[in-house]
Each structure stands twice: as C-alpha cells, then as structure tokens.
Amino acid sequence: VILAVDIGGTQFSLMLVREDGSVAEVRRYPTDRDGGAAWMVDQVVTRGRLLMDRAKGRVRACGVGFGGPVDFEGQRVIQSTHVPGWRNYPISRALSGALGVPVTTDNDANAGALGELMHGAGKGCRDLLYYTVSTGIGGGIIIDGRLHRGANGNAGEVGHVPVAVDGPPCACGNRGCLEALCSGPAIARRAVEALRRAPGRGKRLRKELRSGGPLTARQVFDCARQGDELATAVVKETALYLSMGVAAAINTLAPEAVVVGGGVAKAGRILFTPLRRFVSERLMPVHRGCVRIVPARLRNRSVLMGAAVLAVADRDFL
C-alpha cells in the first residue's frame, strides 16, 4: 500500500492506493495559507499516520505532488506557488523522518502527468503532454515514457508560453502568458471586462456578477452553456488562446496525446469542442489528426495517482 499526498494552496489531500492502483481511501482538508511548511508537514504527518494505522502497517512508501517548483534531485521544494514559508524546504526528508517510510516529492503538474500516463487518459502513451488548468496553468511532459525535466529540472512550464505580445501581466513577471489569459481567474477577469465593455449584453452573466462574490470561471462556463452570448464569446476566446499554446506544443513536441486536467477542464464539451477545432486549424498539416486532445480521466485524483507512481517507481524511470 502507498500513501499519496497532494499539497495545494487551497487544500491538501491524502490517499491510500493499493499496489494494483485501486484506491482504498481519500481525505481532503483545507490548507492554512499562513501555516507554511511547518504547519503543512505537521498536518500531513498526523493525518498520514492515521491512514497508515488503518492500513495496518502495510504502507511501504509515500509520494507527494507539491504545488510549486521542486528540486527533484535534491528532493526539496524550491518555493510554493501559492503560499509563503516553503523556500528551499527539504520536504521529503522532513516527511520521511516522521512517517518512517521513504518519501518522493515532485511538483504537482509532473505528478499529474504521471498519474494520467499510468492510470488515466494517457495510458499506453510514450509521448504525452499534460496541462493542468486551474488557479494557474502548469504542465508535465512525458518523452519516451519518462518525465522530461530539462537541464535545470524545471521543464514543463507550458502555462508560461507567451501567446499575446501585449497581453495582460502574468504572475511570472512576463505578459500575455497562457496562464494570464486562460487560468480560472483569468477567464473570470476577461468575463468581467467583457461585461464592462458591452453594457447592454450578457444578461445572464451580468446577473451572476451581481449575485455577490467574485465571478468564477465556472459561472462563465455555466452561463455559456445556458446560451449567454457574452459568456459564449469569453469561452470561445479561452479556447482560442489555449489552442495557441497547445498547437505550439504539438508542433514542437509531437506527442501522441494532450491531456487537459485541472478545474477548468471540468467545463467539458463547451471548452473541448472549440479547443479541438482551433488546435486543428493551427497545427501544421503533418501533425493534423495525429494527436488526441482529451480531458484528464482521473479528474481531481491525477496528482494523487501520480504521487503514488512517484513513490514506488525506479529513480531511473523518473
């Protein structure tokens, strides 16, 4: 049995996975954004031990998908994308010492890619591209059946492909990145701007905006599904920008499949239908029809399943 952990900025989860890939138990908890590494490690150890007790000592390894860049060689968090207090933190050593099993950590997008490769929509692929589109946009690249880490270990940042020369500023410091246009918050922001620019239009979307609380990407997709004209335009624009990033990656890497996970991918057909069409229009003829573009199959368990793969895979494979 393996203990899999997914550490994110709003929640963290733990899961017990059997050797055959079947899931025994999943638990989700909210993240204390001010707690930093000490609080999180304490939580994972406490809750992890409870799960390990339930598995009656059969847990032999732990894998962690972390929301931020990880120095895989050194098994250290470089920093958290979401919360302070993680800089250069030796996460695997800290957890391993307290849990008494070997721990392997990678960033959550790489874990998600591994999860989908071994147990999800990318099963059987040798070359796979994984996007996770939620609060930010991350990615993992599988080449010849292995994670591609690049010279500095931080390959796979497909959310920071610039697609608009004068686009909105991105959290990374650049402008016009895919993330700055197509992440959940960016979709909501573009919807609010669209409402502002066209005062008489988008009745349903406007109602959502006025109903209190900040507008979410999910509300934008829901309104589009109900026929709201402005919401539909925002979704179409989202698919268009996403298609630029995906087409860039396919023309460059020629994978067998592009798997799109994360909260935004749950929008389903209303996003994937225009996305597939725009990507196809933007691919070189030689790549057209060669690549499946599919939603992640494991949904919010991609990272956890990948963390389980990390825990027991040969280091050479990773």
Next chain:
Amino acid sequence: VILAVDIGGTQFSLMLVREDGSVAEVRRYPTDRDGGAAWMVDQVVTRGRLLMDRAKGRVRACGVGFGGPVDFEGQRVIQSTHVPGWRNYPISRALSGALGVPVTTDNDANAGALGELMHGAGKGCRDLLYYTVSTGIGGGIIIDGRLHRGANGNAGEVGHVPVAVDGPPCACGNRGCLEALCSGPAIARRAVEALRRAPGRGKRLRKELRSGGPLTARQVFDCARQGDELATAVVKETALYLSMGVAAAINTLAPEAVVVGGGVAKAGRILFTPLRRFVSERLMPVHRGCVRIVPARLRNRSVLMGAAVLAVADRDFL
C-alpha cells in the same frame, strides 16, 4: 571519410569530412527548382562520385540533410518545403544504390541541430534547441543527447509556434506563426509595410527599397546598423516576436542552450542583443540565467556537419 549532402530549395552542397570532423572539401551548386527529385538525385550522384573519386575510395558512408519533412524510419522524403516533385520519395535508397555506400537522410533542421551539438555552439550539451531562421524557420530538439522526433517523427517545428492571434498568414496554413513574422521574407515584408505606414520616415531603408529588386532581410539589418530608425524598429520587433517563441520553448523544455542558425542569424549582435534581453524578460524566474542563446558556430555548414554525424551515428543514438 564521409560524404555529407545538404539539399535546399535554392542551392545544394556536398562536403567531404574526415573521421576527426575536419573538412576536406565543400562544393555548392544552385538548385533547379523545376527539376524535382530525379534531377537532384542525378546531380548529387554525379557530383558525389567526383568527390568520392578524389577521396580515393575511402568514403564509407553518406549523410543527407533535406529541406523538408522526412520520414526518418522509412528514410523517405515526405515532401519538399520549397520545390515540387519529392512527395514520398525514397531518397536514401536512391542515393545508396547509385553511390554504393549506406545513406542516412534527415530533415535539414535536425541535421543542423546535430551538427551544432557535435561540432558547433552546442558542443557538450545534453539538452539543446536549434533554430534555423532563413527563408522559413525550422528547428531541431536534442533531449538527453538525442534528437527528439516525437510520436509521428515530425517534432521540432518551432517555427510554427503561433505568437500573434491575428498575425499574418503562414505557409503552413495557420496565422501568426513565428515563421510568418521572423523569417527572412517576413522581416522584409514587415519593413515594406512599415515604410508604407510612415511615409516621411526610414530614409535609408526607403532608398534600399527604391534601388530595385525586392527588399531583403539583410538590407533591413544593414540599414538598422547604419542607424535607420524604421529599420531599427523592424529589427526590434523581429527580436520581440522571436523572443516569444524562444521563451515559450525554454519555459517548456528547459534546454542548456538555444542555438540560432540560418541566414537571419548572421545579422549578429544587432539581433542577438535585443533577443537575449527580451527572452530574459519573458522567462520564468526559475529559468532566467540558465540558458545561453548563441549564434550557430558552423554558419552555413551546420547542416553538412550534421549530415556527416547522421552518416556514421548508431541508429539508436538518432
């Protein structure tokens, strides 16, 4: 001794290379654009035999870099990017039969990447990105010391990364590709448009335009070097768009070096200085300072030197 061949749309060249990588002899000839495969194979065989005679029978293999997509597994040209009459042509078999030595063919951008990796600006790298910027923009990707070919064998088309959502149409059928903005002809086209939009400006560049013959990218760079204001703006814009493609590739693949070859790269500092600055501004902090961006060292021999590598390398390595 190896016979290396570079087949392009305007010229083709043959070279004898010794086992130690030193060059014995290079010959360049114009391509008959209407001659197709039959004419070219006849030319390469005739001229290749002459060179082989001069090497007194010591030539033991031949490598070819071809200007267009190649089915490497099948050792066939898929089509020429430049000229008709090459569709699905078994080039290596045709040449090998006539020359009496084994022949290995790949597309010229992959060959160029191999040449710079083994003998040029990328020597010693394990992860390398090679751009060739001339009539079109091609590329070759080295991952873990080997060419990355992707699932369908056509990876590396970094010139067809879309960088402007409403950009000019590209030869590939898409719009706003890097190639449609930064290839030699695209640079010249943008310069002509800039002159048209600003009738009172760009005196020196305007003089070049009026001097007869279509404007070339080289003239644009020359005028910029001489201080022409419009030409300088066009060069800066070229560097800006190129930086979007290069930053996208670095954030995605994290190579050790980006090597830029092809005619446009000969512009030198006037292009590379703003290119490096814009790329650095567009990289994620974690990638900044990690990647050298350098001109190809073998200049117009990158492809020939790579063809020589192709000729004698283990198939497993390729």
